[in-house]
Amino acid sequence: MTIETSMLSLRKVYFIYSLLITSLFLLFILDLFLGSVSLNAADVWKALFSGADGHLETIIFKFRLPKAITALVVGIGLSLSGLQMQTVFRNPMAGPDVMGITSGASLGVAFVILGFSSDLSPDVLKGFGNWILVAASWAGAGAIMAVILFISARIKDIMTILILGIMLSSGISALVIIMQYFSSESLLKAYVIWTMGSLGNLTSDQLIVLVISVAAGIILSFASSKMLNALLLGENYAGSIGLNVKFARIVIFSCTSILAGSVTAFCGPVGFIGIAVPHIARIIFRSSDHKILIPATVFLGGSVMLISDIISQLPGSGKVLPLNAVTSLIGIPVVVLVILRNRKYSGIY
């Protein structure tokens, strides 16, 4: 395997970047216009740029704008962590959830919704949708991250870490299943709905925390692009050209934990975006160079998530689809494509 800077010329790369940025911007605006309540486009425009009366302003600024920003940030965060995991584990099917970070977060949430609540219910329920869930989810993701970092500082072989990560993840899922088994219908429903993911429930404080976390993750990702490129050559080779492999792993794992952990904490385990988007980026740019892929993943991740959000709102219908179903249905064709084209695709991967 070799790093291949894009087969496209630099000018073409910048041209595609500008197309992606434009579409990202347009999708962001479109997400404000299209919601489950149909609003007059002219009214939305007026509300955005010159203010409007109470209801419309509330819908735009309290519902749709925070949701669109969340979608953007979540898409970027998950896609970047997916890209990193695929490179570090040298596995095209890796995603943010491969290290058990997502299941760690799920365990935290399951404790709050299913575990504690069954004894203390229903008073604990009042914390739903707020900091209690976020804190629990973060604690769960953080605990798993600590375990993974501990393992990766001691174990040399990356495949062993991958297998341990998957085992850890399955073990945690088993614990969650036990909790689900012993919980009442209404709590089970609350938990299941959490696992379906949602973008529209963040308070402004939470949104700020999420944006800061993901921004930190993005900066860390750009900073680690050289390490990621070196890791593409295989850890042994990367070590031989002077990369401190364990240090690189710790940086990258921390980055992924911050990205995937905070996204899952606020929005639930949003699936498939993290696996699919890096592949879309590689296919478009025909490159495995992270200096090209990281910005591409940022733009594409945001766009795909905005599209998913627009679809999940079933514009005009008043009803909604669960976010995870939509992201999966968008992600599945990409994953299938990758599996089917694996031989051809490996040329650029």
Add this chain to the structure above:
Amino acid sequence: MKNIILPVSVISKCLTACVSLIILLFLSCQGRNTQNNIDQISESQVIKLARGLSIEKHDNYSVVTVKNPWQGAEDISMVYYLVRKGSVNPLGIDSGQVIFVPLTGIICMSTTHIGMISALGEGNTIKGLSGTDFIYSPEIIKRVEKGLIDEVGYETNLNKELIIRISPDLVMIYGIGSESAGHVNKIRDLGISVMFNADYLETDPLAKAEWIKLFGALYCKEEMADSIFHAEVAEYNQIREFVIKNSDERPEVLLGLPFKDTWFISPGNSFVSKLIEDAGGNYLWKNTSSAFSMPYSLESVYIAALDADFWLNIGTVKSSEEISIVDKRLTDLKCFRDRNLYNNNNRITSRGGNDYWESGALRPHIILKDVAAILHPDIYPGYELFYYQRIN
């Protein structure tokens, strides 16, 4: 990098996602209600309002039919023959469908059945319950504490060995769905009679209360059950007519609480929608029809509810701060600003038992009077709410 390690988990996630999407699409498209033909009410039939129940009286036995006993069931009828203990089975009947009455021991899978059994003075025949934590009735709680009533678990988690040890005359269950039939068959295999109860699917408050007649038949206390039901009907109708006559306003009512950004809305053909209509209220989604709660976006509910006058049945909320914790944007609603917030958790235990679900099933007139007094405080001056309380 050619080794693909995770496809199985990926495929299973794909499948889960597809299935959940299909289910949701199916649910959201369900506009049909279980409208069955109940037009032909013959004289020999005892049931007038309940859609899911019919009881036919014969000389030595009665035939009970429970129709469509779970959400989404269509054209399913469960037939039971209630035969007096000591008499001979009527000819040509599958003995597996025979229940000998009066019952002396019963296991109930829902706490709503406690209220009806207790109303007939047969509370001491309850030998096992599912969800003993959620009982409200102090007498029944006492019996649980004394060890006279066992916790039998629920669904696939049923403690079958315990059920054999109790060996009741009947296990009364309510169906979540046909998939739960598996554990039902298992109990039947043990030689214990199982009966589906579908009272929770009734969309009319009085129809739900009419299920007392089923217990009347099971305990051979038909007359007592009839008189309880008729008194209930009379009181309910009297309140409804009084409210309609003495009030002009039809205040708008919002129900429930969102989870994240999805608000599961009770459809217009639901129990609670009918109740609000009878109490002189205008339920915001009264014109919808569905067999299930409908997933609406928070945004659309917010818009619809901006000027709602009252907000009822607000999850398990006990104070208005809890609502603002769930979602701060909800505090902008008019009903929140006016503190016109009422919840049906006035009579609850520390563990979560709520009398609204227990005795309320049999006493819809009290629920109706509560809601009427909330929506029209001037027509019931000084009335003290029973199942409901104001949320401050």
